[in-house]
Amino acid sequence: MIVISRRGLLAAGSAAALAVPAAPGLVRAQTATGTVRIVVPFPPGGSADALARLAQPLLERGLGQTVIIENRPGAGGSVGANAVAKAAPDGLTWLFVFDTHAVNPSLLPSMPFDSQKDLDPVMLIGTAPMVVATHPQQPFRSLADIIQSGKDRAGGVPYGTIGNGSLGHLAMTLLAKRAGTNFAHIPYRGGGPLINDAIGGHVPIAIGSVALLATHLQAGTLRPLAQTGAQRATALANVPTVAESGFPGFEADAWWGVFAPAGTPAPVVQRFHAALTAAFRDPAAEKQLTETQQVKLMTTGPAEFRAFFESQMRIWGEVVRDNQIKPS
Missing domain, CATH: 3.40.190.150 (Bordetella uptake gene, domain 1)
Structure with missing residues (x-):
């Protein structure tokens, strides 16, 4: 937790x-x-x-x-x-x-x-909370979708973060353990490169702070699946937290x-x-x-x-x- x-x-x-x-x-x-x-x-x-x-x-x-x-x-x-x-x-x-x-x-x-x-x-x-997001053309509509896909897919679902050992990497590592699923980490050299590949559809899942992803979430170039704060961020009132998605007590803020x-x-x-x-x-x-x-x-x-x-x-x-x- x-x-x-x-x-x-x-x-x-x-x-x-x-x-x-x-x-x-x-x-x-x-x-x-x-x-x-x-x-x-x-x-x-x-x-x-x-x-x-x-x-x-x-x-x-x-x-x-x-x-x-x-x-x-x-x-x-x-x-x-x-x-x-x-x-x-x-x-x-x-x-x-x-x-x-x-x-x-x-x-x-x-x-x-x-x-x-x-x-x-x-x-x-x-x-600020982090957000687990995906490209709109990806099939994922919820956190449960990527968790199930990780169980079904050999090697796990690829996801990008701002770098190895980043908070996003650590949070997804713990989530995978709690959910009994597999995620394949792709580290980027900072938020800029991660965003470029996420909105280009080159990485299925991205996790980053809402501050990093906000513009693209609002523009619809990325689809939010879950957020990692204790409560929902105001601008993402319709996006459930990880805790609400079946993992009580899960919280990780940037x-x-x-x-x-x-x-x-x-x-x-x-x-x-x-x-x-x-x-x-x-x-x-x-x-x-x-x-x-x-x-x-x-x-x-x-x-x-x-x-x-x-x-x-x-x-x-x-x-x-x-x-x-x-x-x-």
């Missing part, structure tokens, strides 16, 4: 970290001048990339600095994360990640950095967060956190995230995000080890 509870994890922490704003002069003294670089450790077109590009112009306005997005994909996001872990803690380099970041320490034991020691949490941007190189001064983190909060709470941006992409905005502080991140590492690390999941 997948149970991911945030109550309690998100109930305390950020007020103390953010209650006393640093003096403007101190923040300027501790923040290097120049271009701000946001590293997205995945290819363009994925959900983390979309969030970074949504925030970019609003951050430029709030910070008064040029902000660029740098896509550095590879090894499930660890290549780009390593670049940030090795960067100077001067407030000019930041990392936008999603849920795979909590899986990588268990999946990739030889990573050249320590996720907890070499990167400082800044913000949990938000969470999430997005921001990290900084370890040792980035607290006033610098506070300044960037404030600019991020203003960006994501901008009325137009918030509407796009919450209504179009069905993201539950959190914009939590560093202490809350650290507690949440460490819990995700424990939960999904156990799934990786129990199922002997290896990197591709």
Whole structure:
């Protein structure tokens, strides 16, 4: 059973970290001048990339600095994360990640950095359910259909995710075990390539965050079969959850967060956190995230995000080890 509870994890922490704003002069003294670089450790077109590009112009306005997005994909996001872990803690380099970041320490034991020691949490941007979807020309009309097909089909039903060891991969692995069926995993190098093959009908099933798939679900180029949240997302009110489809307690939400190189001064983190909060709470941006992409905005502080991140590492690390999941 997948149970991911945030109550309690998100109930305390950020007020103390953010209650006393640093003096403007101190923040300027501790923040290097120049271009701000946001590293997205995945290819363009994925959900983390979309969030970074949504925030970019609003951050430029709030910070008064040029902000660029740098896509550095590879090894499930660890290549780009390593670049940030090795960067100077001067407030000019930041990392936008999603849920795979909590899986990588268990999946990739030889990573050249320590996720907890070499990167400082800044913000949990938000969470969203994942969606199991198919091309409209595929015969599947429900989760039960693909489960039965997996039992009947030699080798199982192929399904695509954003990568090996991704949350979608882990969720489908557990679903297959609970359902007594077979799924054949096809890992892609990020959300963009997965979407291209899904809407092209080259992979029968895709699982990704509702934020990643929303546009294509609304356009009818993909058909939703089930969602993985505890409750139905507003925009997918007619799509049952996996729990409603015969698997009580099944829950797995995607999430997005921001990290900084370890040792980035607290006033610098506070300044960037404030600019991020203003960006994501901008009325137009918030509407796009919450209504179009069905993201539950959190914009939590560093202490809350650290507690949440460490819990995700424990939960999904156990799934990786129990199922002997290896990197591709």
